[in-house]
Structure formats: structure tokens, C-alpha cells
Amino acid sequence: MKAQLELLSKYSGTAIEEIEVLFKDNPRLQSASVLGVNIFEELKTQINKSQVLKELIVYINDNYSVGDKLAPEREVAEILGYERSTIREYYPNLKLFGYLDIQHGKSTLFKRSFEHQIIELVKL
Structure with missing residues (x-):
């Protein structure tokens, strides 16, 4: 969970504390957001190659x-x-x-x- 928060913080430029508040009531949305970031990063890797x-x-x-x-x-x-x-x-x-x-x-x-x-x- 901490790794997810760190990834979203890095990607969005938002403090971890703010992200915790945003996803406090919906951890599934947090997981979906992390998946989206990972997919986006994979596409960037493919583009660079x-x-x-x-x-x-x-x-x-x-x-x-x-x-x-x-x-x-x-x-x-x-x-x-x-x-x-x-x-x-x-x-x-x-x-x-x-x-x-x-x-x-x-x-x-x-x-x-x-x-x-x-x-x-x-x-x-």
C-alpha cells in the first residue's frame, strides 16, 4: 500500500498525505489508479524503444x-x-x-x- 502511495505521489506531484485522503474511502480506486500509471509507464517504455x-x-x-x-x-x-x-x-x-x-x-x-x-x- 505504501509503495502504491509513493508511486501515485511521484506520478502526480501530490503529497502522499493528500493521496491518502483522496483514496481513504475507496482503496479499489487507488489500485486502479496505480494500474493506470503502470500501463502508461509501459507504453512510454515501448515508445522509447x-x-x-x-x-x-x-x-x-x-x-x-x-x-x-x-x-x-x-x-x-x-x-x-x-x-x-x-x-x-x-x-x-x-x-x-x-x-x-x-x-x-x-x-x-x-x-x-x-x-x-x-x-x-x-x-x-
Whole structure:
């Protein structure tokens, strides 16, 4: 529990005491918040390892609104200058983190906008 509080404090810039008060009556919400921070940190790690993922996020962010259908993988790959298989490799990651809705035989949808911190990270 203390480790969770420290992580949330570090991530949010809020004192541990304030976080304790915020989550006093709802420890499940605290656990969900920690999970969210951990997922966000994992995405940041993946972004830092992959130029392709950075370019894909920038492309999606700059060209689509939430709810839009993405262009076919082949077209996205051509625009970014990669093979289709390379682009296809990163779509499941973006689905896992909740940004894309991928269903076999249907268009891929931009499901959720990227957080400001993600956009700052990929545009470095």
C-alpha cells in the first residue's frame, strides 16, 4: 500500500498525505489508479524503444479524430515508409492500451485520444 502511495505521489506531484485522503474511502480506486500509471509507464517504455511506434502515434494523432476509421494498414505503411507487416506489428499494442478498436474484417477505429504526455514524448 505504501509503495502504491509513493508511486501515485511521484506520478502526480501530490503529497502522499493528500493521496491518502483522496483514496481513504475507496482503496479499489487507488489500485486502479496505480494500474493506470503502470500501463502508461509501459507504453512510454515501448515508445522509447521504437521509432515506428512514435511515427505511428504522431500520424494517427495528427490525421484522425476519436471515432474515425483509420486508413487500411497498407496505406498507413506506404505513408510512413514502412512495410505493412511492420505497421501491423504495432496495432495490437495500441489496442491493448485502449487507443484502437481492431476487429477482424472491419475497419480499425481510433477509439481514444492520446494523452498530452504521450504526444510530447513522441514528438521529441
